[in-house]
Amino acid sequence: MVPQGDPQSLYEQVKTRLLTGEFDPGQRVRAESLRSEYGVSASTIREVLFRLSTVGLADFQEQRGFRIPLQSLDRQHDLAQFRIFLEQQGARLSIRLGGVAWEAQLSAAHHKLSHIEGQVAGQQPDPSLLALWTAAELDFHRTLIGACESDVLKATHGMIYDQFRQQLITVDRKFVYLPQNVAQHQAILEAAPAKDEDLTCARIEEHLSRHLVRPIPERVGGVR
Amino acid sequence: MVPQGDPQSLYEQVKTRLLTGEFDPGQRVRAESLRSEYGVSASTIREVLFRLSTVGLADFQEQRGFRIPLQSLDRQHDLAQFRIFLEQQGARLSIRLGGVAWEAQLSAAHHKLSHIEGQVAGQQPDPSLLALWTAAELDFHRTLIGACESDVLKATHGMIYDQFRQQLITVDRKFVYLPQNVAQHQAILEAAPAKDEDLTCARIEEHLSRHLVRPIPERVGGVR
DNA sequence: TTACGCTAAAATCACGAAATTTTACTGGAT
């Protein structure tokens, strides 16, 4: 069925399906179904699911197959908080290390994003347009930390971002688009090239904090 | 040969070998060799190596198998810097959230560690003692971030710690023990329960900064 | 009606082997 010449593609295809909310949280992802659907062997599909489970997009249990990770507020909170940390640190380093080229890239990424956000504006999201928006949003956040010169940080951010997205999708069936995002992205775009680290970090937290269940704990004994 | 009832064990066994410096950096890890050595099938060993590659302990290339990640100062620097960031953030949160129980655990972990460090002291490290020290050191650093209440942060730290360790081992054939570590661990133990976040973070950076190739970039425009 | 146990269907898991690709080796030519 699917040309087997590109196993990377099979991985990406299944990954996309796990991220699209096709399966409910906790629901079994049957290797056998996918196997016959894609016309590949058991080993192949099993391998793909295994790889996806090690990056946190599927849960694996011995002899009981694969499942979509359970939806939980704790996990959503945890992922959101960690993503805030990563993007704040990545943005700080990018501000320190990034030059004009980075500022230009960020501006360009935001331009594309805001263009799409303009189209999405009022109406209920057309699925293909929503996919475009999703990609543009990811690109903007990736560019934000893009000049940090840490491959490890970027790779970790990629993993967390995917898990975070999966959590949200399983919660409300689609990667939520909210109008206030427009202003928040704009605010970040203004703070970063101005090289105001603290303001940028504050706006990153502001942008993502609606996914937090409780506020991030304050310093003990107040700010000194 | 190996009882197949425990694939987790096979994973751990291979992982240990990748972390022990048995293979040189960049060297191929032949699935076929391991397959015949452990007497398991190709799929099984392939699965294990895939899992190890997604946690960064092996590199995978299509049709070209698995290799030990290349040793490079850039990668070492990157891992060290990210590990500093993770432990600082984890320690900050632990200081804010941890109670007496956490302080007691940290004290206990340090006690065990310093006991072993006392034995290692002068002599060239006996391999089994070095293994004990390695485990105790990991336990201390894990406890340091143990009260942060973020499973994601802890899991990420575990991954980075392993990759970091692998980098060091492949450099000089063993996980280096240095006498100055004793004083640095002591210093961290004193700062953390005193709930001095900044001092704790400074001492974490001090402890790990010898693995940095260059200093972590300062804020642009100086501290405000 | 509900709960329990038995049976049948289905799925997972590991193996062995075929097919494809890469790697190593040898021989010859410049």
Place this chain on the structure above:
DNA sequence: ATCCAGTAAAATTTCGTGATTTTAGCGTAA
């Protein structure tokens, strides 16, 4: 002596199958 091509060996990757385990369905008894 070096470089290149052609061939042989080895390793990777996929597939199909059988054994084991889980899951679902059904009938019976309380």
